[in-house]
Amino acid sequence: MPESERHDEFMQLFLEHQPRIYAYIRSLLFQKADADDVMQETAAVLWKKFDDFKAGTHFDRWALRVAFHQVRCFRQKKAREANRLQFSDTLLETLSSEAEEFSDATEDVAAALSICRRKLAESDQRILAWRFQDGATNRSVAGKVGKSESVVSRTLSRVYESLMRCINLRLNYETSLETSDGI
Amino acid sequence: MAFKEKDLVRNILAAQESTLSEDEFAHLERLLREDVAARRVYLRLMQIQSTLESSPFVFDDIGPEDTSGRHATITGFPATIARVLLPIAAVLVIGLVWLAVRGGSPEEGGLSEIATLIFAEDCEWEEPRAGFQEGESLPAGKVRLHSGMAVLRFRSGAEMVLNGRSSLELLDVNSARLFGGEVVVRAEDGADGFRVETPHGGITDLGTEFAVRVDSSGETELHVHEGKVALKDSVVEAGSTVTMGKEKRDLSGTEGRLAPRYRELIERAKPKERRDLMTAYEGFFLDPGSYAPSEITEGKGWTSPWRFRDPSERGDHPPNTVREMTIDHGKMTVPWPVRGGRLGMLQLPAGTAIWTRQMKKPISMDENGVTYLSFLAAEETEPGRKDSPGAFRITLRSSKNYFGNSLSIGWSGKRELRLGTSSNEVVKSIRKIPPGETVFCVGKIKRSVKGKDRVQFRFYRTTDRLDFAEPAVWDVTLEGGDLDAEFDLMLITSHGETSRWIDEIRVGPSWRSVTPINAVNLTQD
Numbered sequence: 001m002p003e004s005e006r007h008d009e010f011m012q013l014f015l016e017h018q019p020r021i022y023a024y025i026r027s028l029l030f031q032k033a034d035a036d037d038v039m040q041e042t043a044a045v046l047w048k049k050f051d052d053f054k055a056g057t058h059f060d061r062w063a064l065r066v067a068f069h070q071v072r073c074f075r076q077k078k079a080r081e082a083n084r085l086q087f088s089d090t091l092l093e094t095l096s097s098e099a100e101e102f103s104d105a106t107e108d109v110a111a112a113l114s115i116c117r118r119k120l121a122e123s124d125q126r127i128l129a130w131r132f133q134d135g136a137t138n139r140s141v142a143g144k145v146g147k148s149e150s151v152v153s154r155t156l157s158r159v160y161e162s163l164m165r166c167i168n169l170r171l172n173y174e175t176s177l178e179t180s181d182g183i
Numbered sequence: 184m185a186f187k188e189k190d191l192v193r194n195i196l197a198a199q200e201s202t203l204s205e206d207e208f209a210h211l212e213r214l215l216r217e218d219v220a221a222r223r224v225y226l227r228l229m230q231i232q233s234t235l236e237s238s239p240f241v242f243d244d245i246g247p248e249d250t251s252g253r254h255a256t257i258t259g260f261p262a263t264i265a266r267v268l269l270p271i272a273a274v275l276v277i278g279l280v281w282l283a284v285r286g287g288s289p290e291e292g293g294l295s296e297i298a299t300l301i302f303a304e305d306c307e308w309e310e311p312r313a314g315f316q317e318g319e320s321l322p323a324g325k326v327r328l329h330s331g332m333a334v335l336r337f338r339s340g341a342e343m344v345l346n347g348r349s350s351l352e353l354l355d356v357n358s359a360r361l362f363g364g365e366v367v368v369r370a371e372d373g374a375d376g377f378r379v380e381t382p383h384g385g386i387t388d389l390g391t392e393f394a395v396r397v398d399s400s401g402e403t404e405l406h407v408h409e410g411k412v413a414l415k416d417s418v419v420e421a422g423s424t425v426t427m428g429k430e431k432r433d434l435s436g437t438e439g440r441l442a443p444r445y446r447e448l449i450e451r452a453k454p455k456e457r458r459d460l461m462t463a464y465e466g467f468f469l470d471p472g473s474y475a476p477s478e479i480t481e482g483k484g485w486t487s488p489w490r491f492r493d494p495s496e497r498g499d500h501p502p503n504t505v506r507e508m509t510i511d512h513g514k515m516t517v518p519w520p521v522r523g524g525r526l527g528m529l530q531l532p533a534g535t536a537i538w539t540r541q542m543k544k545p546i547s548m549d550e551n552g553v554t555y556l557s558f559l560a561a562e563e564t565e566p567g568r569k570d571s572p573g574a575f576r577i578t579l580r581s582s583k584n585y586f587g588n589s590l591s592i593g594w595s596g597k598r599e600l601r602l603g604t605s606s607n608e609v610v611k612s613i614r615k616i617p618p619g620e621t622v623f624c625v626g627k628i629k630r631s632v633k634g635k636d637r638v639q640f641r642f643y644r645t646t647d648r649l650d651f652a653e654p655a656v657w658d659v660t661l662e663g664g665d666l667d668a669e670f671d672l673m674l675i676t677s678h679g680e681t682s683r684w685i686d687e688i689r690v691g692p693s694w695r696s697v698t699p700i701n702a703v704n705l706t707q708d
Contacts, residue, residue, distance in 0.1 A: 007613055019234075026233035027226055030199050035233070085198065085208045091216045095226070098219075102226045109227075110234045114376040115387065115413065132235045138200060153200070157193045164192075164227050 010050050013059040014043065020106045021063050027099035028071045028092060030085075038074050042067045064103070068096050108171055116166035124159045131156060186214055191224050296320035297353045298335040301342070301652035301694070304452045306331030317693040318553035318627065318653065325352045328364070332452050340655060341370040341377035341388070344448045354380070365396040367408075369445040375410075383427035387413040391421075394442030403427040406442040454651035460696035462544040463673070465688040467527045473507040476538055484690070486541040492674075496539075496585050501678065504534035514684045515561045515621040518645050521687050521699040528559070528686035531575065531677035538675050541582060542690065545671035548588070548630050555653075556592065557625040557689045557697040562618045563682040573679015576601070577688075579670035588668035592626045592640050596679050602626075602640050602661040612658045621645055625698060627653065635663040653694040 021042065026035040045066055046053075053062055075092070078084060087095070117125060130141045131152075138156070142149045194211050197203040203211065214221045299320045308315045309327035321335075326345075333345045338356035345351070349364020358378035359366075370377040370388040377388040382401040386393065390410030397403050405412070406424045419425055424442075443451070458464075463484035476489035491503055509530040517525060546554045558577065576593025589605040600612035616622055622642040629637040639657035643649060673690075677683050689697040 011613075022236075023230055023233040026236070027229040032232075032236055085201070085203070085205070087212055087215070091212055094216065095222065098222055099226055099229075102230060106230065106234070109230050111375070111389070113231060113234050118378075118385075118387075128235070153193070153196060157189065157196055160192050160196070160228055160231065161189060163231055164188075164224070167227065167231070 006050065007047075010047055014046060014063075017060045017063055019110070020060055020103045021067055023106045024064050024099050024103045025067050025071060027102065028068070028095060029074070034074065034078070038067070038070050041074070042070045045070060060103075061100075064100055071096075105171065109167055112167040112170040113163065116163050116170065119166060120159060120162065124155065127152065127155055128159055186218065186221055188224055191221055192228060195225055195228055295322050296338065297323055297356050298337045298343075299653075300333060301336045302332075302334040302449070302452075302454060304332045304454070306333050316553065317695070318555065318629075320629070321353055323353050323355065325350070332448060334449070334652060336652070336655060337377065339370075339377060341368060342445070343368050344445055346443070346448055361395055361397050363397050363399060365394065365442065367394045367442065367445050367448060368392065381427060384415045389413055389418070392445055396442065404442075408442075408444055449651060454695065454700055456698070456700050457691070457693060457695040460693060461689050461691040463542045463688070463690040465540070466522060467510055467529045467686055468522070469510045469527045471510055471512050471527075473509050476508050479508055484543050486543050489538045489540045492537055492539055501535050503537055505532055505536035508538065511684060515559060515686065516645055517559065517621060519623060519649055519699040521559070528684045529675070531675070531683040531685060533680045533682055535678040536676070537678075539580075539672050542671050542673060545581075545669045546579060546628065546630070546690070547669050548628075548636060548666045549632060549669070550630055551632050552630045553692060554628045554630065555625060555689075555691055555694055555697040556628070557623065557687070559621060559623055559686045560616075561621040561684045562598070562616060573677075573681055574601075575677045575683050575685075576603075576674075578674040578676060580672040580674060581668045581670055582672050583669065585672070588666055590628070590638060590666060590670065591676075592624070592638070593676070596681070600640055600642065600658050602638055602659050604661070604666060608661060610659045610661045614658055616642060617644060623647075623649065623699075625653075625694075627657070627694075630666075636666040637662045638666075649698055649700060651695070651700055 022035065022039050025038050025042065026032070029035045029038060042063070046063055049066070053059065071092070075086060079086070117128065120128070127141060127145060130136055130144055131138070138149050138152045142152045145152065191211075191214070194203060194207060198208060198211060215225055297320075300315060300317055303315075303317045306315075307329040309329050311324065312321070312326050315321075315326075326335075327350045328345045329348060332347070335343045335345065335353075337343070337353075337359075341357065343359065344367040346365045346367065349366060350362040351364070351366065352360040352362070354360055357376060358380065360380040362382075366379070368377055368379060368388060369392045371391070375388050375390045379386045379395050381395060381397055381403040383403045386395060386405055388410070389412055392408040392410065393412050394406045394408065395403065404424065404426050405414075405419060407419050407421050409421050411418050411420050413419075414425075414427070461483065463482070465482040465485070467479070468481055469479065476491060478488070480488040489508060509532065510527050511530045512526055512528070514528060514530075515525070556577070560575070562575075573596040574593060576591040578589055578591040580589045581587055587605070591601075591603045594600050594616050595611070598616040598618065600614070600616070601609060603609040622644060624640070624642045626638060626640040629639075631637075638661045639659065641654060641656075641658035673688075675685060691697045
């Protein structure tokens with residue numbers, strides 16, 4: 001197959017599974033910036049090793065294995081940095097297998113989230129939006145809303161809790177519909 | 184280990200903010216290691232964060248107070264793009280990477296634009312958007328259509344047909360408020376979640392297509408064509424029609440007005456080419472043979488025939504090695520409904536060939552507007568031939584300041600699409616021009632006085648469909664370059680060991696003015 005077609009095939013698969021791969025990496029790393037770095041590395045390695053991927057097998061599973069390896073490499077590189085807290089290798093292994101299972105629901109969670117976040121109070125939506133603007137921190141959001149950093153932290157904590165509750169309810173509801181056999 | 188969800192969430196967030204002590208972090212680690220329920224909370228929280236980080240449009244409907252802030256940036260590529268791009272995805276990546284490298288803010292890069300008018304037929308717009316033209320983009324705000332039919336494509340990918348008199352407000356990249364009139368929304372995979380606010384509540388798309396009509400009394404009628412939509416307290420399935428006034432009624436199965444489908448509306452409008460709007464055209468409609476550039480005087484919208492560069496225009500660039508302009512016949516395969524590519528096309532032989540011609544109507548980069556440029560091209564076939572040095576491009580320059588700003592559209596010897604400016608701002612695609620195959624190339628130049636200019640370029644293979652409207656995704660995008668100039672010179676440049684052909688050069692103010700649209704294609708999905 002010509003390289004251009006091979007590349008098209010790769011990009012199609014990669015972009016199709018990118019949200020899931022990113023969600024998986026993000027689950028294993030605390031910081032968004034770290035996850036971004038590993039995501040980029042993972043994309044490069046996947047393309048480099050794309051000849052190893054067998055058509056017809058699961059691209060996502062292969063990609064997650066590569067991503068896990070990249071996460072480990074990244075952690076090793078960063079382990080020497082002072083004041084850097086990171087989970088133990090044991091916990092990472094446990095989280096990895098469960099994160100893979102969780103990532104199956106990435107699309108469903110995204111769909112549920114788009115509905116659930118609209119149920120938040122407008123002020124909470126706004127704080128959440130500001131927090132996810134590029135480069136934002138709790139402190140920068142606090143400056144915008146004219147409140148203390150701790151108030152913003154508490155608000156975000158409460159917002160995440162309600163989003164989680166709402167998403168879990170929606171996912172459970174949809175699962176129950178799928179398994180009810182119409183009864 | 185027992186835990187309170189509230190405390191766990193707070194500790195995870197604190198760990199992210201690096202405000203957790205080592206002891207607290209050790210406690211968090213132990214809890215996650217030992218308790219599967221805690222891990223589930225952790226993983227769900229991270230899943231929410233990753234979704235919010237990689238779906239910037241989710242947050243664009245926060246309201247006017249948010250307009251001063253930057254939008255969330257894209258991590259990797261949002262799912263929307265993933266589903267839409269398919270084979271040309273790779274090249275968009277390059278554009279995004281380029282933006283990231285340049286460090287331009289999203290607003291500067293035009294991300295404050297919410298939607299693009301991709302089709303307008305017999306449209307009369309009212310203030311504040313009177314004079315709104317096909318190809319132009321809109322920020323948040325009100326839009327009033329007095330008559331005609333228009334299609335808006337939101338940045339989320341959702342498309343909305345405005346059919347006849349209608350009034351709405353664009354809220355963000357994934358929602359709008361309908362005050363009155365009739366709209367049909369089509370939100371393919373990845374654009375689902377599109378929301379239409381009506382006087383009687385919001386309608387959220389959960390996949391594919393629905394129509395909404397709000398009459399003068401505010402009564403709202405919803406018809407779901409495909410998929411389903413969510414109302415405040417219910418989900419409406421495909422094939423259902425409901426009213427959303429004081430009394431909510433299900434009109435399914437009655438003789439209620441059946442709202443037309445998206446494609447029906449487009450087909451009814453009979454989109455056709457607008458060759459009449461072209462500002463410059465060259466079809467090389469001549470007999471085969473060799474000509475002096477001055478003998479090629481055909482075409483439309485030029486001040487003079489083709490010519491070589493003046494010595495003063497050459498600068499350090501290599502001299503022409505090709506002294507004549509050769510017209511060939513039958514060197515292209517053209518499935519599109521154009522006259523070009525058959526009876527007369529310009530040969531660009533091996534060597535260095537550069538010709539220029541002046542347009543009557545310059546492309547003024549210091550005015551707001553949109554200009555499209557298209558052409559047919561083909562490269563010689565040599566099975567097994569490797570990429571060779573060289574390039575092909577069409578360059579726009581100013582006769583008043585020849586060595587000032589310029590813009591070039593073309594490809595390298597490796598046949599990667601390339602957009603470049605005189606300031607050495609260059610973007611390349613990964614998708615390559617196929618050797619031996621005719622391609623239809625089209626560029627869009629968005630000119631902006633206050634904001635940043637943007638140039639987009641893509642090619643179509645002979646098997647690709649040319650739709651009634653511009654594509655949602657381009658192969659390469661160059662954004663934020665300094666393009667202030669009045670481009671009135673067009674240069675065709677080809678050098679290297681490869682022979683090429685070019686034909687059917689068009690310049691115009693809209694997609695349809697430069698693109699052959701085949702009506703048959705409208706029925707294809």
